[in-house]
Amino acid sequence: MRFDLITLFPEFFHSPLQSGLIAKAIAKGLAEVHCTNPRDFTCDRHHKVDDEPYGGGAGMVLKPEPLAAALESLPVVTPRQVIYLSPQGEPMTQALFQDLATSVEQLVLVCGHYEGIDERVMTWIDREISLGDFVLTCGEIPALALLNGVLRLRPGTIGKEESHRCDSFSDGLLDYPHYTRPAEFRGLKVPEVLLSGNHGAIAAWRRQQQLERTRDRRPDLYQAWQAQQSDLDSH
Numbered sequence: 479m480r481f482d483l484i485t486l487f488p489e490f491f492h493s494p495l496q497s498g499l500i501a502k503a504i505a506k507g508l509a510e511v512h513c514t515n516p517r518d519f520t521c522d523r524h525h526k527v528d529d530e531p532y533g534g535g536a537g538m539v540l541k542p543e544p545l546a547a548a549l550e551s552l553p554v555v556t557p558r559q560v561i562y563l564s565p566q567g568e569p570m571t572q573a574l575f576q577d578l579a580t581s582v583e584q585l586v587l588v589c590g591h592y593e594g595i596d597e598r599v600m601t602w603i604d605r606e607i608s609l610g611d612f613v614l615t616c617g618e619i620p621a622l623a624l625l626n627g628v629l630r631l632r633p634g635t636i637g638k639e640e641s642h643r644c645d646s647f648s649d650g651l652l653d654y655p656h657y658t659r660p661a662e663f664r665g666l667k668v669p670e671v672l673l674s675g676n677h678g679a680i681a682a683w684r685r686q687q688q689l690e691r692t693r694d695r696r697p698d699l700y701q702a703w704q705a706q707q708s709d710l711d712s713h
């Protein structure tokens with residue numbers, strides 16, 4: 479899978495791509511990541527990439543020419559999607575990551591700054607995606623989150639396929655609590671059932687924990703899950 483990051487700050491990505499499972503996946507050749515800086519596609523003496531907004535107002539807008547030139551400079555690997563990260567995008571979900579991980583070979587991620595990009599650049603954009611309902615100083619953070627979440631789902635990135643099945647949100651419920659050695663830590667014990675070796679009881683306890691945690695912490699997810707369950711029951 480090829481990731482192309484359109485970014486004014488390529489150095490932002492250096493260390494996150496050199497550590498952890500993402501670095502291993504890149505080293506294994508499961509992915510290649512390229513950064514392209516729109517500033518390299520400016521023609522003026524000052525390498526101008528932003529300018530004042532037409533119609534007035536505070537802040538600056540990223541100019542269309544450098545962005546379009548940067549996008550047109552990329553190799554095309556199909557199937558591909560060109561994604562713009564912004565608060566106006568569709569929210570990131572595990573389902574969206576699954577969709578991207580299984581449907582494209584090239585992801586182009588356009589990182590915005592300031593007040594955003596000139597709307598005419600949307601001509602080159604397939605999809606607008608948001609990390610959540612908040613504003614950051616840069617689109618690089620959402621881009622890194624998307625890269626991480628999608629690459630994590632590609633075969634080979636995570637060792638055991640097992641670890642995908644227990645993810646939060648994969649079955650619409652939050653994850654159950656996790657414990658490891660020691661069995662007692664500062665007087666805090668591990669729930670007995672997990673030490674029992676009774677796999678049926680352990681699975682039932684974990685499912686109950688998922689349901690309780692989802693009901694208590696995310697009533698929105700819980701209601702969606704209940705609706706999905708009644709659909710399944712009625713068929």
Ligand SMILES: NC(=O)c1ccc(NCc2ccccc2)nc1
Nearest residue numbers: 564590594608609610614616620
């Ligand atoms: N919620 C997000 O995914 C997100 C993306 C980018 C961003 N900041 C850069 C920017 C600001 C305004 C317009 C376009 C890009 N903040 C939050």
